Amino acid sequence: ETGVTQTPRHLVMGMTNKKSLKCEQHLGHNAMYWYKQSAKKPLELMFVYNFKEQTENNSVPSRFSPECPNSSHLFLHLHTLQPEDSALYLCASSQIAEGEETQYFGPGTRLLVL
Amino acid sequence: AQSVTQLGSHVSVSEGALVLLRCNYSSSVPPYLFWYVQYPNQGLQLLLKYTSAATLVKGINGFEAEFKKSETSFHLTKPSAHMSDAAEYFCAVSTGFQKLVFGTGTRLLVSP
Numbered sequence: 163e164t165g166v167t168q169t170p171r172h173l174v175m176g177m178t179n180k181k182s183l184k185c186e187q188h189l190g191h192n193a194m195y196w197y198k199q200s201a202k203k204p205l206e207l208m209f210v211y212n213f214k215e216q217t218e219n220n221s222v223p224s225r226f227s228p229e230c231p232n233s234s235h236l237f238l239h240l241h242t243l244q245p246e247d248s249a250l251y252l253c254a255s256s257q258i259a260e261g262e263e264t265q266y267f268g269p270g271t272r273l274l275v276l
Numbered sequence: 277a278q279s280v281t282q283l284g285s286h287v288s289v290s291e292g293a294l295v296l297l298r299c300n301y302s303s304s305v306p307p308y309l310f311w312y313v314q315y316p317n318q319g320l321q322l323l324l325k326y327t328s329a330a331t332l333v334k335g336i337n338g339f340e341a342e343f344k345k346s347e348t349s350f351h352l353t354k355p356s357a358h359m360s361d362a363a364e365y366f367c368a369v370s371t372g373f374q375k376l377v378f379g380t381g382t383r384l385l386v387s388p
Contacts, residue, residue: 267319
């Protein structure tokens with residue numbers, strides 16, 4: 163595997179379900195990100211992790227719970243979601259640096275909440 | 277705070293025609309600028325980036341962009357469109373510290 167991978171690619175869940183999204187980066191980076199991409203809206207940054215530590219939570223509802231066990235893996239645990247949470251969830255990684263940091267994205271998980 | 281404006285949510289060109297996708301940014305400090313492409317059902321792929329070296333930046337798939345500080349622009353061009361270029365294109369600005377601000381995207385449609 164190369165780059166940033168995400169599983170599953172598609173997920174359908176009911177509002178009472180619990181599921182998890184997984185992201186793995188094979189780039190040796192030390193920062194990972196979750197973004198939400200909804201139709202007609204700019205990408206929204208949800209969470210940032212540096213060296214496994216959460217450094218940003220962009221006012222995300224508690225029904226989204228991130229976990230970063232190491233610098234290569236990132237999870238997003240989902241529970242009691244709402245239909246408006248249906249979106250493409252993108253994971254990204256970067257190497258923390260002074261100045262320019264390029265973020266590399268995975269293919270995303272398309273989530274549908276019924 | 278930084279922001280990005282992409283003029284035109286949709287741009288249509290014929291195969292072989294010039295592609296021009298517009299991006300204007302706002303930043304209080306020298307920015308880093310990026311163009312990403314998103315094909316259907318895919319994530320974002322980096323096309324090119326400006327990091328204060330050469331103002332004309334060449335990317336993958338024949339795309340290039342020119343940083344114009346006086347116009348606060350970073351427009352994306354390709355001399356000759358190909359059917360495979362049909363996708364959504366996102367301009368993004370950063371001033372470091374892991375903050376990447378995206379525009380709302382421009383969907384490029386290529387007709388035969």
